Amino acid sequence: MTALRPDLAAIAAAVPHGARVLDVGCGDGALLAALRAEKGVDGRGIELSGANVAAAVARGLSVVQGDADTDLGDYPTAAFDVAILSDTLQAMRAPDVVLTELVRIARTAVVAFPNFGHWSVRFSMLFSGQAPRTKLFPYEWYESPNIHYLTVHDFETLVTRQGFKIERRYFLAGSRRVTLFPNLMAEVAVFLVGK
């Protein structure tokens, strides 16, 4: 597979061959294109940025310009095997609603997000007394697209509260897998969530 980001590679590994896949916030379609080439998936995407959509469609992908906060309701129930939400949950206005929609639309939701509980974030905040700026969260607070900060624990709590099941989870720091103390040590968490 063409050098996918480690979190995208972890997501791709969770997608079965020939699956019907919806990638929510698919960017320029890099993940969908890789999934199409390597796993023969029937892929669709939603993306906010027109430039990204144009790039994705120019790759021959079926991608619509839209907003996951408002447009997921358009998709029929159980239309997909897998719905992917990568590096996007923290930018949603209503992440709980989005998660519910993903689980309605697809048998399995694959949700990957940067872990706000990572030690570097905690140290940054503790010692600077300012909104954290780290490798994971590089933005100034006033220009960050991230409007909901969540940790591994927070996400697990939400899944439980919604009555969904965590089927699998992976934690990453760089390209390394993390197994111990993920809420402290994981930079990126990847969850497979089902009903």
Next chain:
Amino acid sequence: MPTDLRFGLDRRVILSDPLHLESGARLARVEVGYETYGTLDPDGGNAILICHALTGNQHVAGADPRTGRPGWWERMVGPGKPIDPARHFIVAANVLGGCSGSSGPASIDPATGRPYGMTFPVITVRDMVRAQAALLDHLGVATLAAVVGGSMGGMQALDWAVAYPQRVRAVVAIATAARHSAQNIAYHEVGRQAIMADPNWRGGDYRIDAPPVAGLAVARMAAHITYLSEAGLTAKFGRRLQDRDAVSFGFDADFQVESYLRHQGLSFVERFDANSYLYITRATDYFDLAAPHDGRLAAAFANTATRFAIVAFDSDWLYPTAEARRIVRALNAANARVSFVELASPHGHDAFLLDSPDLNRVVDGFLRAGE
């Protein structure tokens, strides 16, 4: 190999069968003016139908032999373009009701030997599509790799997927809608009333040497405003005066924008038939793909296997992005493979006809994905 006279520039055919129209009327003798570019693959898999807009014609990528004007979509269709005669067999036909070679109100009614005028039956977008399907039968094209169109051409492209889902593998619908809005109908009605208020119109039986050019020009002027954006008009003309330093305190074309619109109106009447304008605007007003399904647009596309690319322009207020999104929502609900993008342009509805590298990139990628 002997030249097949069905293929090439500026062709005409009289359809072998009568056309049964949506209104219930029947047109016994239907002529279609069309052009083809490129060569049909032996397996027939490379055919693309281009559908033209309200006042367009079949001369999409070659000069109009009557006016000498270049093809109206040479930015999209031609060598090295997204729709390329080197790869595709391209068909473009004048719509039913038109005045560029296809049967319309200016054609001779075989029953009377005189022009139909207002006795020509009212036609719909579906009727246009059926005439195109009959043309493809004549050309030996069973299925289309794609149907591509902007504006009213986009309506035909969408309607192709509804009327002949098995014959269309992909649809590219640009700057268009799945229905005419009240505002769309209203503007068309202004144009029609301008034509019918012209004393030369004479109930549609105008003399060939005295057509209702004043009414048709006003219709075109009103419509032309809807093809541009306010920002585009401001940038192009602002309040600048035409060949003068001060206003004339009269009703000459003081402003450049007035002069421009008058020119648009006058040049239009040289190439378009007033009655055709009435019939074709009526056809688009009647267009509503959801109507047979109690307003549920998704039902029109149920079980479609066709791929769709829907493109809107952010400054298009004639067929605004909201209408494109309505189509996309319906296609998503129908589980269709759909792509949608809103492109940025200052040029309003006309953007689809102008230079748009993004549009070309999207159409090219979308078409190649199906090849």
